[in-house]
Amino acid sequence: NDDQFKKVISHAKEYGYIFQSSEIYDGLSAVYDYAQNGVELKKNIRDYWWQAMVQLNDNIIGLDSAIFMHPTTWKASGHVDAFSDPLIDNKDSKKRYRADVLVEDYCAKLEAKIDKEVAKAEKRFGEAFNKAEFVSTNGRVLGYQEKIDSILKRLGESLTKEDLADVKALIEELEIACPLSGSRNWTEVKQFNLMFGTKLGASADSAMDLYLRPETAQGIFVNFSNVQKTGRMKIPFGIAQTGKAFRNEIVARQFIFRMREFEQMEMQFFIKPGTQAEWYDYWKETRLKWHKSLGLGEENYRFHDHEKLAHYADAAADIEFKFPFGFKELEGIHSRTDFDLKAHEEHSGKKLQYFDPEENKSYTPYVLETSIGLDRMFLAVFSAALMDEELDNNTTRTVLKIPAVLAPTKAAIFPLVKKDGLPEIAKEIFDDLKWDFNVMYDEKDAVGKRYRRQDAAGTPFCITVDHDTIEDRTVTIRHRDTMEQKRVAISELRAIIAKEVDV
């Protein structure tokens, strides 16, 4: 809900995870900076993905292709012609909307209105009330459903001029049926290309128009033959990469869920044509398992199978996550056929084929893609981890239960007091553990307060050095999630932390 989402945003700032970009200049919309803890969490998520995809699969290898690519790339991939969202402006409020998102907002409002009418009628007619009959005969409010469904089906990829006019007409009708913007004065619906343009080269006449890449995938496709030959890869094999992507999003109102500069983690898996259905199922299951392995709650995930497919796909599904604002796409799994490799062959004139030694012939491989936004994954982890807990003594604590393997700081080391040689021992422990884990030292404030600070920052372990430590070289180790405290030998610390933190 809204409150939980606001809490996520303010907590992310207060505890050094995420800052608005260029904040001192009042910020840049939908662009964010990762602070001291955020940069660690982001790196750990990236590493967790890389380990599962590249390190643990001997047939998947990595790549780091450039953000700038030859402009023909985007012609071939279809982005120049079809990577756009329909936008509409309200002339009075001067507000700009993504037309499909606006229609969805109207739908939600309309549904709420219908629910209210149903509830009212139920109360009035009591036992005799037949909901299905009421819904089907109560025209005025409900008559829009069919129109909306048909428009939503058409919205997205390649809308014709007529489609765009229909969308506008529908928005005008909906605004009358359940006002959202408060004004009925709309512009035409236009297709808006989401790619950022820039220029390469010093002189005005020789400069080349470039795009900042809107996805990392194309860097993999254009390198297909280079990687396959130099890595001596045999089909099926995959190429994985993580890196920045840029999209000039029309609506950017959901914190790091939808950014204009973001990072993707993508893997393209090259397969024999005809085997795509089994690999599609395989990668759907494998990726869902990866998500569930983090223990953020199985009920927070679901698949959404696409009915309407992008121009390059023969099957597609999203893994959706329950964000504070509802279930939304976290990762896409796409069966891309040979669309991309064939398109690049055609535009470059170079062969992008595979010689299959078993079949003794060459063919253009099919592709299965898994594509996840690193920042979106960050938001999923962060928002599921943040909670207020009631404690036995009638107090509450704010705790960030980030899985230990992803936590920015693995352990905080405290001297109970700032004297009697305790800080020296605590620093010794810090100096020893820092070679294996990201740890920190803190001696400020009472220990209880230091525990709370680490709970809220997401640190899974706190280690406290007290006067007994001087005698017997033992310390107290406290677990963030259970708040359980145990007395252990300093020499055991490394193994205890490693058990939770190593995958």
Ligand code: ATP
């Ligand atoms: P959406 O429907 O939310 O715009 P999409 O279907 O366009 O997303 P893809 O092109 O399939 O997304 O990109 C793959 C993944 O990249 C998405 O699942 C998402 O996690 C991430 N992603 C896409 N756009 C953004 C963005 N603007 N900000 C952050 N992450 C993004």
